[in-house]
Amino acid sequence: MLVAVTLASTTALLRGDDGKQLHVGAEQIDLAELPDPPAELGKLIEEGDVSFFVGERAADAQSRSLNRGGTKLSAETHYQLGFDYRCRSRWRIAKSNGKRVVSITVSYQQIKLNRSHDIWLRSRPKSSGFWTSRLVLHEFDHVRLSSDPTIEKHFVDSLRKDKTITEELAANVRVSDTFVRAAIDRHAKKIFDATIELIDIRYKELDRQTDHGLQPLPEDSSLSRWLR
Numbered sequence: 001m002l003v004a005v006t007l008a009s010t011t012a013l014l015r016g017d018d019g020k021q022l023h024v025g026a027e028q029i030d031l032a033e034l035p036d037p038p039a040e041l042g043k044l045i046e047e048g049d050v051s052f053f054v055g056e057r058a059a060d061a062q063s064r065s066l067n068r069g070g071t072k073l074s075a076e077t078h079y080q081l082g083f084d085y086r087c088r089s090r091w092r093i094a095k096s097n098g099k100r101v102v103s104i105t106v107s108y109q110q111i112k113l114n115r116s117h118d119i120w121l122r123s124r125p126k127s128s129g130f131w132t133s134r135l136v137l138h139e140f141d142h143v144r145l146s147s148d149p150t151i152e153k154h155f156v157d158s159l160r161k162d163k164t165i166t167e168e169l170a171a172n173v174r175v176s177d178t179f180v181r182a183a184i185d186r187h188a189k190k191i192f193d194a195t196i197e198l199i200d201i202r203y204k205e206l207d208r209q210t211d212h213g214l215q216p217l218p219e220d221s222s223l224s225r226w227l228r
Contacts, residue, residue: 138213
């Protein structure tokens with residue numbers, strides 16, 4: 001049986017708070033009020049769908065808003081990541097070790113990651129020096145990590161690599177288009193979660209190595225390859 005499956009971008013993660021918006025309570029910065037950014041930063045803003053917020057937030061009262069020294073953070077970047085895909089699939093039921101299994105062969109026509117970023121600043125740098133502010137540039141390093149093309153390539157390649165999904169069937173389970181769609185969704189979500197974990201590791205390592213932007217990135221840092 002052949003079935004076409006389309007999944008909307010319903011899965012997302014906002015770094016650090018399982019989807020809650022940590023900039024709530026802060027004021028959004030209108031980019032029209034600032035000088036034009038350098039070309040490289042302008043490209044990151046567009047490709048990473050970056051918004052800026054400034055001021056005290058509801059989240060500031062919680063421990064995740066403290067740095068290693070126990071003082072309040074001066075800036076944070078939160079990313080939101082989702083995915084869309086379109087595929088066609090075939091499935092068949094067979095026996096394996098005496099158990100019923102369904103094997104689903106998937107052919108992807110389209111796979112895409114969708115990104116957006118919120119950069120929050122406790123205090124607003126002067127407009128004339130906004131794009132050269134040490135903290136702003138550090139937060140853009142976070143955006144570089146989660147917008148890097150290798151992230152999407154990793155997700156796409158991992159999804160395409162496993163062309164066959166096999167699931168054991170309970171005795172009373174009837175395989176249908178709905179069942180197949182759910183199985184493909186679960187498989188995609190598992191790979192998506194691994195992609196999220198990869199980004200999170202890089203974010204945490206950047207903050208660890210720079211003390212949240214207070215220190216320059218070490219010249220021999222493993223992150224340098226993504227921050228050139």
